[in-house]
Amino acid sequence: MAKLSGNILIIDDERSIRKTLNEILSYEGFKVDEATDGEEGLKLFSDKTYDVVLCDIKMPKIDGIEFLAKAGEVNADIPVIMISGHGTIETAVDAVKKGAYDYVAKPPDLNRLLITIRNALDKNSLSTETKTLRKKINRVEEMIGESEAMKKIKETIEKVAPTDARVLIAGENGVGKELVARWLHTKSKRAEQSLVEVNCAAIPSELIESELFGHEKGSFTSAIKQRIGKFELANGGTLFLDEVGDMSLNAQAKVLRALQEGRITRVGGDKEINVDVRVIAATNKNLLKEVEDKNFRIDLYHRLNVILIHVPSLNERKEDIPLLIDKFLEDIAEDYGQAKKEIDKRAVDALQRHNWSGNIRELRNVVERLVILSGKVITESDVSSHVLI
Numbered sequence: 001m002a003k004l005s006g007n008i009l010i011i012d013d014e015r016s017i018r019k020t021l022n023e024i025l026s027y028e029g030f031k032v033d034e035a036t037d038g039e040e041g042l043k044l045f046s047d048k049t050y051d052v053v054l055c056d057i058k059m060p061k062i063d064g065i066e067f068l069a070k071a072g073e074v075n076a077d078i079p080v081i082m083i084s085g086h087g088t089i090e091t092a093v094d095a096v097k098k099g100a101y102d103y104v105a106k107p108p109d110l111n112r113l114l115i116t117i118r119n120a121l122d123k124n125s126l127s128t129e130t131k132t133l134r135k136k137i138n139r140v141e142e143m144i145g146e147s148e149a150m151k152k153i154k155e156t157i158e159k160v161a162p163t164d165a166r167v168l169i170a171g172e173n174g175v176g177k178e179l180v181a182r183w184l185h186t187k188s189k190r191a192e193q194s195l196v197e198v199n200c201a202a203i204p205s206e207l208i209e210s211e212l213f214g215h216e217k218g219s220f221t222s223a224i225k226q227r228i229g230k231f232e233l234a235n236g237g238t239l240f241l242d243e244v245g246d247m248s249l250n251a252q253a254k255v256l257r258a259l260q261e262g263r264i265t266r267v268g269g270d271k272e273i274n275v276d277v278r279v280i281a282a283t284n285k286n287l288l289k290e291v292e293d294k295n296f297r298i299d300l301y302h303r304l305n306v307i308l309i310h311v312p313s314l315n316e317r318k319e320d321i322p323l324l325i326d327k328f329l330e331d332i333a334e335d336y337g338q339a340k341k342e343i344d345k346r347a348v349d350a351l352q353r354h355n356w357s358g359n360i361r362e363l364r365n366v367v368e369r370l371v372i373l374s375g376k377v378i379t380e381s382d383v384s385s386h387v388l389i
Helices: 015-027 038-047 064-074 089-097 110-140 148-160 177-186 208-213 249-261 287-292 298-304 314-336 345-353 359-373 380-386
Strands: 006-011 030-035 052-056 080-084 102-105 167-170 195-199 238-242 263-265 272-274 278-283 307-310
Touching (some): 006 015, 015 030, 064 080, 080 089, 080 110, 148 314, 167 177, 177 278, 249 263, 249 298, 345 380, 359 380
Parallel strands (some): 006 052, 052 080, 167 307
Antiparallel strands (some): 263 272
8 A cells, every 4th residue: 555644643542552553654654643532632633733533432531522523613624533442333323423534443454444544535635625626616706896887786786686687798808797697696596506608609600509409319410319408407597698699590589489488499309398597698799789780689689688787898997906906816826826926006006007908807817927927026017028018
């Protein structure tokens, strides 16, 4: 078995057991601390960070089950493996029910113990990775900005999100329209259900109907099996139609029918399927101009445009740039696993003077570039060297 590593706390009132476990685990590459009872163990557990705890059940002062409960209040993510010479199936089941990762009887079998510790370490690592990923996902949901325009958007979201009203989000590329859509879903009554996103501009016109409504096997040459469309996948939740202005007229007609009747039919099928979907749409185009040019249906426009939210360009809310820069510096530091880089005021002022044709997306890329290429503190000189002002 390969060498392991990590910090382990052994809590046991039997000196011989502690000595034996310490020798075995130290040989395997672990750093080991010992405690003679639950009270001493709890103090060590509170003061230091451990990857795994091995804890006896029968001990003076604080027994293993009580330690388990108190340790869970300090840090419930650290796996605790119970060990006992007074073991029964009932004892093991009770310990696991109360939060123990596993139970090992005394005297512990070496291979069984090391495998259990390895599995506990893997679980702890996976839990940490999951939390990091979840944090990153949740981080995206933040809306940064205290400008009047952003305050108005946040107020509108608070009012509209709890309803099932359809929303049309307008704005240039890179302003964060998809973020507004996510906020509308997160604060809605449908938040526990799926938010399904479709980029209408990224899907060829001949495939958009299949993407939205699904298709039956054999309905066209490449339809080798049945496919469920986005409307069905979003049933009970929210469907976000990004760049809806790029949707074909034929697909627009079917979307209109779905909104009017709450039913869809898969491509190549004849069965009507009921769907309960809240539709949020976004566009970087002037849809009324598209209507005039006969590229967009006026009836669909009015169906989608119950509530209109216009997301301003970054150039229209430059007072939010310092807040956005600070947030991006935090996010990038976390992504890179390094300390947050400082930026001086003149550098921030220089970035506020920049013409942000790419909006927030461009600002995020520029901040990342400055973090990589500058010294300990991002200066005005760095901005002049690495950003076109």
